[in-house]
Amino acid sequence: MVVVNHAKTIANFNRFPVQKLLQESHITHKQTIVDQLKKCSSLKQLESVYASMVKNNERQDCFLMNQFITACSTLGRLDYAILAFTQMTDPNVFVYNAMIRGFVHCCTPYQALEFYLQMLRAQVCPSSYTFSPLIKACTLVSALRFGEVVHGQIWKNGFEAHVFVQTALIDFYSNVGKIEARRVFDEMPERDVFAWTTMVSAHARAGDMILARRLFEEMPERNTATWNTMIDGYARLGNVESAELLFHRMPTRDIISWTTMINCYSQSKQFREALAVFNEMRTHAISPDEVTMASVISACAHLGALDIGKKIHLYVMKNGFDLDVYIGSALIDMYAKCGSLDRSLVVFFKLQEKNLFCWNSIIEGLAVHGYAKEALAMFGRMEREKIKPNGITFISILSACTHAGLVEEGRKRFLSMTRDFSLSPDVEHYGCMVDLLSKAGLLDEALELIRSMKIEPNSVIWGALLGGCKLHRNLEIAQVAVNKLMVLEPNNSGYYSLLINMYAEVNRWGEVAKVRATMKELRVEKTCPGSSWIEMERKIHQFAAADKTHPASSEIYLLLDELDVQLKLVGYVPELGFI
Known part of the structure; x- marks a missing residue:
């Protein structure tokens, strides 16, 4: 009986081809490698899988190399992908696609463009999946000419009817400010919701909300991203009412919808409404993200709402948010603006990583609270940390000098901008210097600085000079400032009132009457109070x-x-x- 069964087994084995067994074993092994690559979460795991591929002589397997390159880009280690790619003798289009996609994902778009040229030189024919990341690379570097050549290649290879390729082209042309975006859209044989949304976004980005709204209403179907695009477009233009109406019409809202509406109110200085939307969002059981929390904390800063800010800080800590540079800088700014400089400093020093925004926030906080020397010391500490300042940093530094009356220090820092950091002074920096000199009574020097400006002085600068004139009772220069302000802001009653007060203080009632007559002639009315x-x-x-x-x-x-x-x-x- 045993012999019979053994014979049957041999017979069955002979009927089953050995080649098929080996093939299935090879497929199983490949799938195992792919599964391992997808699970890689560290460089050590990635190296281990690649070592296994080398051991089994699988470095030339295009399918596995495609997966390996994708895993490398996910971990941000394209150096390993490039090294593995150079070991291949005949990479196919899928391998090249993975490399191009990886470069775009890791924000090195120029290398993506170079790899495409290398691919063409190797006479590897591109596929439709080559072009979406390639167009994205052109968008990131605003390479208009290269993008137009790629567009020609799309036509040459017969991919002009592929929706996702055409959608990428719409996004590209809209980002580089070309009207071809609409032509590509109009010529599409079929459009999905993503193509419609991209075109709506193109109009919104250009500030043309009339065309964006027209397309929006024509859309056969809309997704949440489409609604978000429209709300963001109105928010950018400060059209809060239209953004509100769309927000309340939305069938479903995601985290981006709520955050966009919060930002819309904040940008329009409606900070209480921004906090109200945040509270409503929480009642709908929508979990905020880091961007939302940074926006809400910023709203608290502008309102001076310290207790609410503390509560939100506690919410951040309890809900496991990373105290990153975005939330960290927002908290530093909020505590400083709400008068709690000690808490602001605690947050600053607890941050493990600090970017320029964090340093700017703490320097500004110290400056606003009158700690000029401490602000300058913090600036020195920032320099030692090799953090390069920007224009905003110097606004805070010059403001600190103004608050403390440090004229010589202010002059030194103003010159240092250009000499040491190659930063050209903006109108805000000139404004700080004029304010500093004017408050110190150096009105002639302030006026000379204004006249030497390489950019046109605005009403803030002339207003700062006028304030100094009022403080030091200099009617001659005050009249010069008011003459300029009458041209820049003819309907601002504050400047006229200030000049009237100055004339009244020295009993020059005839001049008071003249200024009032001018106001009446120009129909200048008292502005609404702050x-x-x-x-x-x-x-x-x-x-x-x-x-x-x-x-x-x-x-x-x-x-x-x-x-x-x-x-x-x-x-x-x-x-x-x-x-």
């Missing part, structure tokens, strides 16, 4: 001069009247020099 915020019990209260919209207005004015009475009882006499 407003301020205060946070109490995690609620933001907004106030403006002569405003009675606050629910507690009656009680507030009663208290002010009582304070006025008390001041008079102790001998306070109001200063009536200002009109």
